[in-house]
Amino acid sequence: MAHMHGDEPTNEECADFLERIMRLIDNELEEGDCVVVRAHIDTCNPCLERYDLQRTVKAIVARSCSETAPSELRDRVRVQIQEIQVRISEG
Template identity: 30%
Template sequence: MTDCGCEKAKAELEEYLHNELRKDDAADIQEHLATCTDCSAEHLIGRTMTEVMQRACKETAPEVLRDQVLLKLRALQASH
């Protein structure tokens, strides 16, 4: 039995999600995802997690919280 592309798709999914593959390899993965429900579902999970993480990394703490943390750090530094 030959691999239908699942092994390659799963091995390179992370790179595919981050656009780190060569054009030819990305096209192979994209073609495979269009026809394989298992790999397509895994891709959706990976893409969703990637998007959530990217949004979370862009968030900033409220200014009040930042000020409280900085004050606490300065107090700790002064006591040592």
């Protein structure tokens, strides 16, 4: 598999890219850095897999955060919290 330097990326190189991959997903990289990170992802299967996994996790979390729990569930959680607070204050 080709790499920018003509050899396989080292674990140390990939560790350096992990933070940049996260910042790429969050749209927090300068355009020049985006090009470098995308080039690395294109030539490094482990980093590509991390990139895909992180994007998937981020999408699931974003979708989950926009959903509202059913009112029965919210009521049960409130009751349990109140019961725990009573136990703590009596304990």
